[in-house]
Amino acid sequence: MSVVVVGGGIAAQAVAERLVERAPGRPVTMLSAEARAPYDRVRLSSLLAEGGDPEALRLRPDAWYADRGVDLRLATPVAAIDPAGRRVETSAGELIPYEALVLCTGSRAAVPPIPGIERPGSFVFRTPEDCDGIAAAAAGARRACVLGGGLLGLEAAKGLLDRGVAVTVVHLVGHLMERQLDPAAGAVLARRMRDLGVEVLTGRATERVLGEGRVEALLLDGGEELPCDLLVTCVGVRPNVDLARAAGLPCERGILVDDAMTTADPAVRAVGECAEHRGVVPGLVAPILAQADVAAASIAGDAAAYKGTAAAAALKVMGVDLVSAGDPSAAGGVAVHDPEAGVYRRLALREGRAAGAILVGDTRGAEALLALVARGAEVSDPLAALAEAARATACDLPDAAQVCSCHGVSKGDILGAIRERGLRAASEVRACTRAGTGCGGCMPLVRELLEAETGEAGAEPAYACPCRGLTREAVVDLVRGRDLRSASDVAAACGAGRDCGACKPAIAYLVSMVTANRHEEERHARFINDRVHANIQRDGTFSVVPRIRGGVTSPEELRRIADVAERHRVPMVKITGGQRIDLLGVRKDQLPAIWAELGMPSGFAYSKAVRTVKTCVGTDFCRFGIGDAVGLGIELERRLEGLHTPHKVKLAVSGCPRNCAEASVKDIGVIAVEGGWEVVVGGAAGSTVRAADPLARVATAAEAIRVAETFLQYYRENAEYLERSYAFVERVGIEEVRRAVLDEGSGEPERLRERLALARAAVADPWREVVERGGGPAFTDLGDDPEPALVGPPPGGELA
């Protein structure tokens, strides 16, 4: 069934997501009037506060749409709907047929009919373009006024304050955020805002916007003039219903829909801020996501009904945590009010039953109170209920209590998922239930539930991205499931790497591992060593270690290395522990030339990768040698070199049990024994010293290489990032390693080798790539380029 979604906002994106989840491959066309791909409008205020690139708000990268066959058509406004012919007409005149149509036309900012409000310097706050306009005007503004003291108005005020503009909020109603708060809570918030330096005027009407040309002042009721040179109007939104109305679909404030989100026409649904369900037009994300779920289900022919979403919002406004649930206007109930601390907690009652809750400044126990409100529980001692809620742990919550209000996930849903699927990590709960994938505010509660249920108190898994609580498994699933190709894709999909950035090398590794090196290489996601393919030293210089397989070189090669070292005045030349030659103290800008002159492949000594295969002279010269260690070592290195691994991997091959190459303390060691070779894994001789575990004894060099390769890929796929093989083998257990690597009957070792071969086929020599490119900006300072920046650009101006 072909589905056309009209719109390009959060609702349209949510509908498209649910549609492709339910029926991958179904053709979905999104027609968005905006030129910008769907973005997170909720975070628009952060754009105003912090500035920056609206691209950062994007909900999905281009690849998401391409990979799922979602035809996202931007800047394609729809001019008309033809319900009888089941097709829509774009403003360019193209006719697009549909079998199911979903209207997600959203809303536009309401502008009150105040004389003069159209003057230059007056803005609404709805799109990134509005944001740009406001930011530009703020740069030269002395005082800004925000019309409207609702959630969006306060966010606009915060954004302007962060930009250093003096702000006054003018609100028509007697207290701030009257849809969510009662007067006392509004006063707590107003006080907090005044502390931050925002003027707050409540219960004041604006009569006129004054100015000769641009905005110069507001004329308030009572004749007071409020000077300002920037005005931002945030007094609500108007649903975009013109298209639906013109098509003959019944509309009141929004497009009227039933519980299946269907309009009067069974082939047409409406979701989000343009839709009116049981008299309610949603304004927050949670109900919109719930509606999208239902709409997608009903298109798929599944029974699903949207019964409305309990009015509950957990917000952060001006740095203050707020929770509002139910009907805050219910008169009865009790409140705890500490104006000094900026705390207000109220449980509203109606006829002895919980009707609403408001928490400002201290939101402990919100879930417990929300649960009381949601089921209209009888409350005999409301003060005790408030106090108990503040002490409540996750275990005390009823199963129906909503834990994740973004996605409407209850405690019961989470416990069910933990029990039925045997979940052990918070990231698994996120993946299975979607709890915590919205604002993430419920993750502490999710962890508490997980601990209580599994009895593994505090047993936090090793996270690939600790900031977002994402395990390696969660990232790998995401990369595989959504066919992501870069660390930036992962960041866009789940936020990993955006907060502190420290996990980006881990994420980049996981993407390259899953895609067998068919990933998009991004310098920013790599540690400096991997950006410039050299090892950074304590003084910021680098070391250069060319590939010398098996530690076997030649006079000609040595002469070349010596010449390069002399020519570039390399401060130190040293033989490494891995039988290589290290040129130390090289400046970043010298690197490309040195590589070009060496003409040798990179030794990857700077990378979490297969480093070196150390060898003894084996049967070539040693009178004790019983196996050709040099031949096997060089072949092994040739097959594995350049492969990235969770941590560095050092190998060695010894030609007899005297073990001169010290293979028994390497990540992978191969030792010649009577009648064949022994392969050992998990050895170490660094800060930890560990004798490698015997993995297998085989007859031929080819078999030894095969076992080593299989183990390497098993390690690549299953170790945590930065987990050395000795820790990995100890964690997994050598028995399990043997089963995975040696049980050829299972077919798994063969598959491991196939994936390794795929990855290896895509390995390139980074030094040669840089030399062929002729260096690049990563190796020079800004302004060191052949055309000096200082003479190029137009004359500089003054900073405002």
Added chain:
Amino acid sequence: MIASGRLVPIGRAEDVPRLEARTVTVAGRRIAVYHTPAGYRATDADCPHRGGPLADGLMGDGCVTCPLHGWRFDLGTGEAVGQDARVAVHAVVERDGWLYLAPPG
């Protein structure tokens, strides 16, 4: 933070790719210029800990981590995370594809 002053052109914006940083010398002072998702930022180039090259660090959306010993700095304020230290921040703007710095006072 340098609030005002004549702007000095320091290079092409395209030479500082998104989420990367470059070093530049302005009036004898080494400056690191970063391209964050929220725009360009600049700090002194050397980590106040042991002089590590901050432009070679890993960036989050709003911070950089020194590649030598992992000190992390907020690119808005220059403050170190978990350390009583800060790195000087400078004003940098992009106009028509060029980056300009307010010269260090």
